Amino acid sequence: MHNSSRRGFMGKAFGAVAGVGAVGSLVAMKKSWDPLPSVKAAGFTTLDMSIYKEGELVTEKWRGKPIFVLKKTAEMVAKQTEDQKARDIVVNGEHYMVAIGLCTHLGCIPGYNPDDETFLCACHGGMFDFAGEVTKAPPPRGFDIPPFKIEGNQMILGEAGPEYEAMKNSGVTL
Numbered sequence: 001m002h003n004s005s006r007r008g009f010m011g012k013a014f015g016a017v018a019g020v021g022a023v024g025s026l027v028a029m030k031k032s033w034d035p036l037p038s039v040k041a042a043g044f045t046t047l048d049m050s051i052y053k054e055g056e057l058v059t060e061k062w063r064g065k066p067i068f069v070l071k072k073t074a075e076m077v078a079k080q081t082e083d084q085k086a087r088d089i090v091v092n093g094e095h096y097m098v099a100i101g102l103c104t105h106l107g108c109i110p111g112y113n114p115d116d117e118t119f120l121c122a123c124h125g126g127m128f129d130f131a132g133e134v135t136k137a138p139p140p141r142g143f144d145i146p147p148f149k150i151e152g153n154q155m156i157l158g159e160a161g162p163e164y165e166a167m168k169n170s171g172v173t174l
């Protein structure tokens with residue numbers, strides 16, 4: 001009786017130690033899984049939004065994907081519909097379309113025509129407006145907006161800030 005309860009105690013104590021050991025080794029494994037700081041930084045792209053010119057499309061890169069940046073003209077801002085406004089990214093009072101530059105149909109890179117302010121995907125004829133909204137099928141939705149965070153003049157791609165979360169929650173982007 002005395003022996004068996006002692007064994008029970010030893011068993012529990014061993015189990016507890018083994019448990020602590022398991023957590024310890026999980027923490028160690030997690031540490032070795034975490035990417036190095038340099039690799040983590042590679043997941044972010046910081047854009048200085050003050051360098052862009054109104055009405056000119058610039059293609060940046062984030063995680064190997066093209067990122068369209070279009071600083072909107074005053075006319076574009078004035079004529080925006082509510083749906084277009086919902087995709088608007090405002091930095092220091094300036095309005096931008098920033099989106100992943102891949103057609104949401106099968107992933108081709110659409111071209112921008114500044115004359116009619118539209119994007120045309122040459123693969124199957126899909127079209128998007130200057131706000132990144134789809135205007136002609138087959139693309140099923142507008143350009144996807146990457147996670148972003150705004151800090152002063154900078155836009156950090158790869159980090160989800162409150163503006164991005166609000167867009168995501170309202171279904172503007174995936």
Ligand code: FES
Nearest residue numbers: 103105106121126
């Ligand atoms: Fe763009 Fe098909 S990939 S329309």
